[in-house]
């Protein structure tokens with residue numbers, strides 16, 4: 001039986017890569033893609049998802065618009081990490097009819113409905129700020145227990161931050177939502193932290209091989225990364241390089257890989273975690289409670305090592321699209 005997925009995304013370039021990985025995976029059925037602000041405004045995120053589905057010839061998958069801002073604080077806090085539109089600011093052929101292609105149902109309602117219709121069968125893959133998920137558990141307190149499992153790209157385990165000193169982007173964009181999700185989602189939870197992704201980076205030589213494949217999805221990826229500083233081979237320009245050295249890191253793709261092929265993850269930490277909300281330096285940081293000081297009943301699994309050869313193959317395959325798929 002196909003594995004049922006809902007992808008919650010703030011569709012930047014690495015989300016695009018992760019979505020393509022899910023589209024290319026055998027035995028995966030994507031029930032819907034729910035959008036959230038983050039790498040760009042939610043309206044841009046919706047258009048980006050539609051674009052990715054169009055490139056891969058999979059426009060039948062429903063796309064839902066979700067939260068435009070965090071639960072608390074300014075709602076215009078988006079990143080320009082992948083350009084202001086989230087996909088490198090190079091796409092000129094905007095679809096003027098995109099709003100008609102978005103489902104009318106709100107992303108959070110859609111998530112609750114789809115999971116209720118497919119109880120204990122849905123894997124939820126969260127690739128952006130966790131606002132939609134936090135709202136889902138507020139609207140339906142039983143939502144987490146109806147999930148099969150949850151995969152998150154976000155947080156950190158070593159106190160290293162990419163946007164602030166101590167916090168990773170997705171958690172820093174909406175710390176309250178990250179807190180709610182990690183306190184109240186008692187389903188099996190698998191996290192790819194920022195450092196986990198960075199410590200399993202690939203080479204820029206591999207990246208060249210990846211985007212120079214002869215297929216529409218690869219050409220699309222080559223186009224949207226061409227002008228983007230996050231894909232600059234010039235090293236030491238960002239915190240990632242300073243902390244971990246140069247390399248190609250497709251963050252969200254690690255969380256997706258863990259979902260579509262669990263054998264990609266070769267080593268994990270099992271621990272309780274909590275998100276810091278009060279700290280002036282560490283707000284949004286994920287604290288890892290390996291000595292059980294918090295006395296929490298629920299542990300999560302945080303990836304520490306992956307099989308890079310397998311992961312590379314998933315990436316390569318994801319850009320050889322459109323592909324024939326029943």
Ligand SMILES: [Ca+2]
Pocket residue numbers: 009010011012014015038039127128252
């Ligand atoms: Ca993302």
